Amino acid sequence: MNLNGKYPYFIFKYIVIIFLIVFFKRLNNLKDAINKNQPNLKIALCTMGKKENLYTKEFIEYYLKLGINHIFIYDNNEPNTEKIINTVEDIYRNKVSVYETSKKNITNQAGSFTDCYQNNKYIYDWFLMLDMDEYLYIVNNSLKNYLSNSKFNHCDIINFHWVLATDNNLLHYDNRSLFERFKEPYIKSPFVKSIVRGNITKLRYSVHSPSFSPERNITCNNEGKIINYNILELEDVSPISIKYAYIIHFRYKSTEEFIKKYKRGYNNWFGNRIKSFLYGEIKEYFQLNEITLEKINYLEKELNISLAEFRDIYNQNKNKTKFYEKK
Numbered sequence: 001m002n003l004n005g006k007y008p009y010f011i012f013k014y015i016v017i018i019f020l021i022v023f024f025k026r027l028n029n030l031k032d033a034i035n036k037n038q039p040n041l042k043i044a045l046c047t048m049g050k051k052e053n054l055y056t057k058e059f060i061e062y063y064l065k066l067g068i069n070h071i072f073i074y075d076n077n078e079p080n081t082e083k084i085i086n087t088v089e090d091i092y093r094n095k096v097s098v099y100e101t102s103k104k105n106i107t108n109q110a111g112s113f114t115d116c117y118q119n120n121k122y123i124y125d126w127f128l129m130l131d132m133d134e135y136l137y138i139v140n141n142s143l144k145n146y147l148s149n150s151k152f153n154h155c156d157i158i159n160f161h162w163v164l165a166t167d168n169n170l171l172h173y174d175n176r177s178l179f180e181r182f183k184e185p186y187i188k189s190p191f192v193k194s195i196v197r198g199n200i201t202k203l204r205y206s207v208h209s210p211s212f213s214p215e216r217n218i219t220c221n222n223e224g225k226i227i228n229y230n231i232l233e234l235e236d237v238s239p240i241s242i243k244y245a246y247i248i249h250f251r252y253k254s255t256e257e258f259i260k261k262y263k264r265g266y267n268n269w270f271g272n273r274i275k276s277f278l279y280g281e282i283k284e285y286f287q288l289n290e291i292t293l294e295k296i297n298y299l300e301k302e303l304n305i306s307l308a309e310f311r312d313i314y315n316q317n318k319n320k321t322k323f324y325e326k327k
Contacts, residue, residue, distance in 0.1 A: 039148035042069045044124040044198075046116035048101070048109045049084055049132040050076040051260065056087040058177055059132050060096055066136065067143035068128065071096045072120070074104075074112035113210075121198045129210075130193040135178070135248045136160060146245065147195075151224030156197045158220050159209055159227065161240050162189040162249045167289045170254040171298060178250050186248060187288060188240050193247050194219075222246065252285055255295050259302050278303055286310060291317070 045068045049056070056073075063071060075084040075098055085098040106112050113129045120127070126147055128136065138146050152158060163186035170181060194209040209219065221227050222245040252258040262281045282299060289295075291314045296307050 039144040041126065041144045041147055042124045043067060043126045043128065043143060043147070043195075044069065044116070044120055045071045045128045045130075046074075046113050047071070047130060047132050048074040048076050048112040051082065052132045053082050053084060053087045054173070055132060055178070056084055057089065059135075060088065060092055062135060063128075064092070064095060066138065066141070069095070069124070072116045073098045073132075074101050074106060074116070075099065076101045076112075078102075117196065117198075117210075121200065124198045126195050126197060128195045130247065131249075133250045133253075134162075134193060135250070136245065137248055138245050139243075149224070152220065154218055154226075155220035155224060156200065156218045157209060158195045158222065158224075159192040160194065160222055160245050160247045161242055162191045162193070163187060163242060163246050164189055164288055165248055165250045165253075167252050167254055167258070167285075169290060169292065171294060172256045173254050178253070182250055182253065188242065189249070190240060252289065255298055258285055259299065263303075278305060282307065282310070286313075 045063055047059075052059075060071060073084055073096065077083060077100075079102060083098075083100075088096050088098060101107070101112060104115065106115060109131075116129075117127055128143075130136070136143070140146065147158075165178075165182040165186055168182050174181065192208055196210055219227055221241050223241055223243055225241075252261070262278055282305075291310055293311075293314060296310055296314065299305070300307050
């Protein structure tokens with residue numbers, strides 16, 4: 001029997017197997033070394049949601065991957081409607097806690113943030129507080145590495161500026177991720193959300209950023225520089241900075257999702273009151289997004305509201321792509 005062609009094959013096969021064994025062993029050793037060097041910080045995320053079931057899975061997976069240890073969600077849905085807990089997969093149940101605001105007598109977002117902080121402030125080193133349509137982006141993709149930088153040692157609060165995602169001229173919802181549907185460029189905004197150091201006794205929370213007792217109230221930007229945050233105006237009065245981190249706010253999403261968002265919670269409103277409110281929201285919507293006849297027609301049909309002002313703006317600016325000055 002002629003074996004002349006088989007020996008090189010077997011030798012090559014064994015060399016490959018040995019190489020793979022050595023490679024994966026060294027890879028595991030490298031992973032162990034990386035894990036040992038990971039900062040030993042515990043970070044919580046506090047958020048409130050209403051009619052967010054379509055987005056909960058993406059939200060949870062994004063933040064766990066970013067380095068959040070535990071997510072506290074305050075479900076602000078009315079009784080006998082959709083429940084956020086039903087969208088939390090079993091594999092995440094030990095990392096996600098869901099509370100119904102109606103059972104905790106919480107009526108607003110500031111109340112949910114305060115409750116989350118006060119009940120867990122001695123367990124976690126930092127608390128990220130934001131909405132379920134806000135996604136913190138860190139340049140190196142590791143929140144723990146970011147917070148472990150010595151430039152934040154003196155900071156009690158770190159403010160992150162918003163960047164606003166446009167509707168990307170999408171009229172309807174589809175099941176792609178938010179990042180697939182609404183891509184850059186984003187629009188810079190002076191508004192902020194914040195991450196707060198734990199283990200501080202006194203906390204006064206506004207929707208955008210908290211303050212502590214006078215002796216502990218050092219607010220920094222995403223570069224670790226001390227800033228003057230105007231809690232009354234809800235915005236950072238220092239120059240907008242998005243060098244190392246920022247929050248992508250998917251405020252409106254598609255036109256269809258914008259309509260659903262601003263109809264929720266106002267089912268008991270009627271007549272001119274809700275129309276006046278929605279008209280103001282539509283004006284803000286078109287400050288960020290391009291005005292098109294398709295959007296105007298859809299909004300008028302779904303909301304039973306006249307948008308003659310925006311038709312006039314469209315007709316006057318048919319050949320332009322921006323109709324309002326963007327911040």
